Amino acid sequence: MTHKRWFTPWLLIAPAAVWLVVFNALPAINTLILSFTNAKPLGGGTFVGFANYTRMFDDQQLVDALINSIVYMVVCVPLLTLLPLLLAVLVEKKLRGIAFFRIAFYTPVLASAVVVALIWGWLLNDRGVINGMAEGLGFLSEPLPFLSDRWLLLLSAISLTVWKGLGYYMIIYMSALGNVSRELHEAAAVDGAGPVRRFFSVTVPGVRNTMLLISVLISVFALRVFSELYVLSNGTGGPGGRDMSLVMLIQLYGQGLTGHLGYASALSVLLFVVTVGPMVFLARLNRKES
Amino acid sequence: MARSGRGFNSISPAEKVVRYALLLVVLVITVGPFLWQLSTSLKSVSEDVFTQTPTFIPQHPTLSNFxxxxxxxxxxxxxxxxxxxxxxxxxxxxxxxxxxxxxxxxxxxxxxxxxxxxxxxxxxxxxxxxxxxxxxxxxxxxxxxxxxxxxxxxxxxxxxxxxxxxxxxxxxxxxxxxxxxxxxxxxxxxxxxxxxxxxxxxxxxxxxxxxxxxxxxxxxxxxxxxxxxxxxxxxxxxxxxxxxxxxxxxxxxxxxxxxxxxxxxxxxxxxxxxxxxxxxxxx
Incomplete structure (x- = not known):
């Protein structure tokens, strides 16, 4: 005696579906609509056509932010595609205590970007341990202004992102390495290929698809950076506000009662367009292969 | 081919040393900053935290900062x-x-x-x-x-x-x-x-x-x-x-x-x- 009630699946899906509509679909549509208005948090906006988009061309901070994004990607993608793979190979062999090392390497992933930025802000401080030791050992005569120079601040944020990302991508590589054929490795070893040779001719081709996926994930992540730059620059965006990221500009224009929701939304649309690029690239590559 | 005698998974002592050395280097890089922060949080006001010869172990560890x-x-x-x-x-x-x-x-x-x-x-x-x-x-x-x-x-x-x-x-x-x-x-x-x-x-x-x-x-x-x-x-x-x-x-x-x-x-x-x-x- 079972009543097959047609609405049971919908009942189970309902909460997630409500969240899908209210917090994903509607905001996405609303962002697009707002980007064509001069909306303020108080009082409705009127239609202004493409004014918010043409305004972008005169926005020097936006140009700086996009340059910062490109630098971020160019440095992060190769480092975070390669270093975590080397780490995954290092923790792959079942040595005594390896579980401890795996967990330890993962800890930077667990920490909030705010915590990580505060820790590195202290390490990179003018009077912090890195400058202090470099001076003490005679490498520097005066401290490097890691947190008050435009490019050094950007590079500091990048190294922080790389440091925090190592363990995350290591885990993804670990599950990919499980699928690399053991026989191929053994055959290569019998043929006299050393570890370096085997890494390049067996491991790398074996995880090629994962490398592509990871480089796309990193590109998107680099475009979305916020907390690292915000906290390292103490919310200021660095000297002259030149160390802003796109998301920092969205927050700057969108927040508070005086916010320019229209311009912030246009910047959000821009963010979407630039992050879709790498994902479309990946989808195309996947389709070509299959 | 002296290697083939041992199983593929066994690791030579030399390789073991190299691997552990590398693991320790990465450990210092990944966990070191957290430990340094923990150390700073336990240092008392009397200890100079801005110094060219930093000490890792706090001289007078204290919870007063918390x-x-x-x-x-x-x-x-x-x-x-x-x-x-x-x-x-x-x-x-x-x-x-x-x-x-x-x-x-x-x-x-x-x-x-x-x-x-x-x-x-x-x-x-x-x-x-x-x-x-x-x-x-x-x-x-x-x-x-x-x-x-x-x-x-x-x-x-x-x-x-x-x-x-x-x-x-x-x-x-x-x-x-x-x-x-x-x-x-x-x-x-x-x-x-x-x-x-x-x-x-x-x-x-x-x-x-x-x-x-x-x-x-x-x-x-x-x-x-x-x-x-x-x-x-x-x-x-x-x-x-x-x-x-x-x-x-x-x-x-x-x-x-x-x-x-x-x-x-x-x-x-x-x-x-x-x-x-x-x-x-x-x-």
Whole structure:
């Protein structure tokens, strides 16, 4: 005696579906609509056509932010595609205590970007341990202004992102390495290929698809950076506000009662367009292969 | 070929030494900064923390910085706020993602493909893109500047729905078929057959929902204006901006934000690494 009630699946899906509509679909549509208005948090906006988009061309901070994004990607993608793979190979062999090392390497992933930025802000401080030791050992005569120079601040944020990302991508590589054929490795070893040779001719081709996926994930992540730059620059965006990221500009224009929701939304649309690029690239590559 | 005598998996003593040396170098790089911060948080006022010859072990270890930071900002109530948000987000995801994941994987209904497609489509939408409009909606619902407003948008994450669906899909069909023949309702199948088989993935969802909510910064920064309601990450940035003269206090604050996450992860990590072996974490 079972009543097959047609609405049971919908009942189970309902909460997630409500969240899908209210917090994903509607905001996405609303962002697009707002980007064509001069909306303020108080009082409705009127239609202004493409004014918010043409305004972008005169926005020097936006140009700086996009340059910062490109630098971020160019440095992060190769480092975070390669270093975590080397780490995954290092923790792959079942040595005594390896579980401890795996967990330890993962800890930077667990920490909030705010915590990580505060820790590195202290390490990179003018009077912090890195400058202090470099001076003490005679490498520097005066401290490097890691947190008050435009490019050094950007590079500091990048190294922080790389440091925090190592363990995350290591885990993804670990599950990919499980699928690399053991026989191929053994055959290569019998043929006299050393570890370096085997890494390049067996491991790398074996995880090629994962490398592509990871480089796309990193590109998107680099475009979305916020907390690292915000906290390292103490919310200021660095000297002259030149160390802003796109998301920092969205927050700057969108927040508070005086916010320019229209311009912030246009910047959000821009963010979407630039992050879709790498994902479309990946989808195309996947389709070509299959 | 002297090597082939030993099994492929055995490691020569020389290789072992090299591997452990490399592991230790990486350990210093990844964990060192945390330990340095912990050390700073335990150093007393009498010890100069700005020095060219830093000492790793505090000369007079003290917990007074933790008391002092609580006098500067209400750090314990910030921790309580973060905990409230994290618990709400964990509950929402554990329930909402499990229900929807089960329905999408195991129940047949009209329009299921379309619904699945919509859930998948949200994955290409970075949360930062919609964050301003999300704020407009949360304010419209009357939750601006509240902890509920902080928890709300992330309380059911689409990625978690899809992860739970994958977990339910991996339950063999014949296990389920027997229950259907026995006349089990969808609810009974979820509780008796589904849940016991997806505990691993559910743990992953719980761990990451907790960490996501506890660590989040941009969204609470946008939603919260009243300093009494700050979560830990927003409060720490506030501390850093206002009282940056004493690194010991900031160090103590960061440890209060970081250590609970380490404890949660340490308690649940065996589920996590099991999930990795099962291929649950694909990024």
């Amino acid at each position: 008391a002092e930071v609580a006098k500067t900002i209400p750090v314990w109530s910030y921790a309580g706020n973060s905990l409230i948000v994290a618990v709400l987000v964990v509950l929402g995801n554990a329930i909402g993602a499990t229900f929807a994941g089960f329905a999408l994987a195991k129940l047949r209904f009209r329009g299921s493909k379309l619904v699945l497609g919509l859930f998948l489509a949200t994955l290409i939408l970075p949360s930062e893109v919609t964050i301003i409009s999300q704020y407009v909606i949360v304010r419209g619902l009357g939750f601006a500047d509240t902890l509920i407003g902080v928890a709300l948008p992330g309380a059911i994450q689409m990625l978690n729905v899809l992860l739970m669906r994958t977990a339910f899909l991996s339950i063999p069909a014949d296990v389920d078929a027997a229950a259907i023949i026995d006349g089990a309702t969808a609810w009974q199948r979820l509780i008796r057959i589904g849940l016991p088989n997806v505990r691993g993935m559910l743990s992953v969802v719980v761990i990451f929902s907790f960490i996501f909510a506890w660590d989040d910064f941009l969204w609470p920064l946008i939603v919260l204006t009243d300093p009494d309601k700050y979560t830990l990450t927003v409060g720490l940035q506030y501390l850093n901006g206002t009282f940056s003269s004493n690194p010991r206090l900031i160090a103590a604050g960061t440890m209060i934000a970081f250590l609970p996450i380490v404890v949660v992860f340490a308690l649940l990590q065996r589920f996590f690494f099991k999930g990795v072996d099962a291929g649950a974490i694909k990024g």
